[in-house]
Amino acid sequence: MSTRPISNTRSVTGIPSARLITWWVIASEIVIFGGLLATYVMHNLGHPEWRAAAMHTNTWLGALNTFVLLTSSLSAVLAFKAADTLDGAKAAKFLRLTALGGTIFLVIKGIEWTREIHEGFVLSSGGFWSFYYVLTGLHGLHVLAGMIILLVVAADAAKNRELQRVECIGLYWHFVDIVWIFLFPLLYIAR
Template sequence: MNIPYTVEVRPDTGLANGKLGIWLFLASEVMLFGALFSSYIILRTGSIHWPQGELNVWLGMVNTFILIGSSVTMVMAWASLKLNDWGKHRLYLILTFALAGIFLVNKYIEYADHITRGEYPSHSTFVAMYFTLTGLHGLHILGGMVVMAYFIGPGKKMYQTNREQFVNRIEYTGLYWHFVDLVWIFLFPVLYLL
């Protein structure tokens, strides 16, 4: 039994199932992070003192560069597939994976720094917010890395057996990855700069 429209698009909606599925998932993610941002605003406006400049802006900026870079390589990984350039696709996908890894290493350095200074989440509401937001975002990075690792490794077989669907899957992975990047684009000023 085959589920219709897994690969080909349904004529009246112009979509394949996965495309709509990943966007709906991202819609729910918008609400997840939205609730946390909303809580951030409530807690910050309700506080009498809110620390500024507690975080290392330069580390944060480097991480922003890394994540934006990984977004570019991700979209290139998909575009190279569309151009039937398997070699370039491999290169860009592995590069994306590596950049994601470097991002997490950076994050680890930051976390370790806070812990050694005794700044646990219970230290202040700001630090609590910082750990919760970046922690959840970090989990999303990790999730993305697992998916990429799958397509770098065992998942790549599908390129031979069902090329079209493989391209679609890379596109959906990309959509997710850009969303994770997008969240960071807002997290960076909110936590590091303001």
């Protein structure tokens, strides 16, 4: 008799439930980030003075963070490839590398925020900075949450357990990467 939870095997849509739920989480995240990004864009278009504020963000640090997240997405998908061939140890190694990428991303973001706060640009410095801190802060929290889940999944994967979770956390991580792919041009380039 199988002791696998029924939620992992039932599949009305033809998609394993764990993966379907992950897609639902991503769909709800599209509404959260999409709503915020759409609101930012419409305010930005109505406030030409925000361009001057946006000149103070550091494009090179933003680009470096984009590179870090793209690379962590690569290690996440390589973890999925390893899990697909039931190589849990290799999948765990790539998942930990992905979490390391998240750590580097947050450290760079922390350096950036420290620099900006020291220059006097805080949450209450104007509309642009309100959006900047809320958008990057919410994204940073998603990176942090993803890193914790990555490490939990990696611990199981290292023992060749629950390998289906590797794909689910990978999907989430790629979504977090896509959010940054749009935050980068909006906050660092289009000014």
